Amino acid sequence: MSAEPIQEFFSIGEVCDLTELKPHVLRYWESQFRFLNPAKNRSGNRVYQRKEIELVLLVKHLLYTEKFTLDGARQKVEEHRRAGGLRGAARGALDAQVVESLERELHEILAILDGRPRGAS
DNA sequence: ATTCTCACA
DNA sequence: TGTGAGTA
Numbered sequence: 001m002s003a004e005p006i007q008e009f010f011s012i013g014e015v016c017d018l019t020e021l022k023p024h025v026l027r028y029w030e031s032q033f034r035f036l037n038p039a040k041n042r043s044g045n046r047v048y049q050r051k052e053i054e055l056v057l058l059v060k061h062l063l064y065t066e067k068f069t070l071d072g073a074r075q076k077v078e079e080h081r082r083a084g085g086l087r088g089a090a091r092g093a094l095d096a097q098v099v100e101s102l103e104r105e106l107h108e109i110l111a112i113l114d115g116r117p118r119g120a121s
Numbered sequence: 122a123t124t125c126t127c128a129c130a
Numbered sequence: 131t132g133t134g135a136g137t138a
Contacts, residue, residue: 045124
């Protein structure tokens with residue numbers, strides 16, 4: 001009964017639309033966070049997967065909303081990862097509040113994606 | 122049109 | 131972080 005071919009890969013441009021960030025910011029973060037390394041296709045273009053969009057949103061939240069420094073955000077995200085990712089962090093040593101709000105933001109975005117065959121406005 | 126790297130402010 | 135140059 002499944003239907004819509006869910007979009008699995010995203011260009012940097014799509015990720016920017018989805019996260020409200022500029023391409024140069026995403027590329028810069030790549031140089032600051034090892035866990036933010038999207039694969040490159042044959043032509044060298046970044047290919048993002050949903051997991052990476054989650055990371056981008058987490059970093060954006062830490063940096064812009066919680067006003068962490070690059071170093072602080074780096075440590076925080078690594079904590080999240082050691083705790084088992086976005087989800088696992090909830091039962092870890094991190095604020096369930098943040099995780100909750102992130103999942104909400106994420107769901108809003110992914111919901112639109114999953115229910116949208118792309119190309120329609 | 123989009124994205125990429127690199128340089129520079 | 132923002133912008134521009136020269137590519138692919």
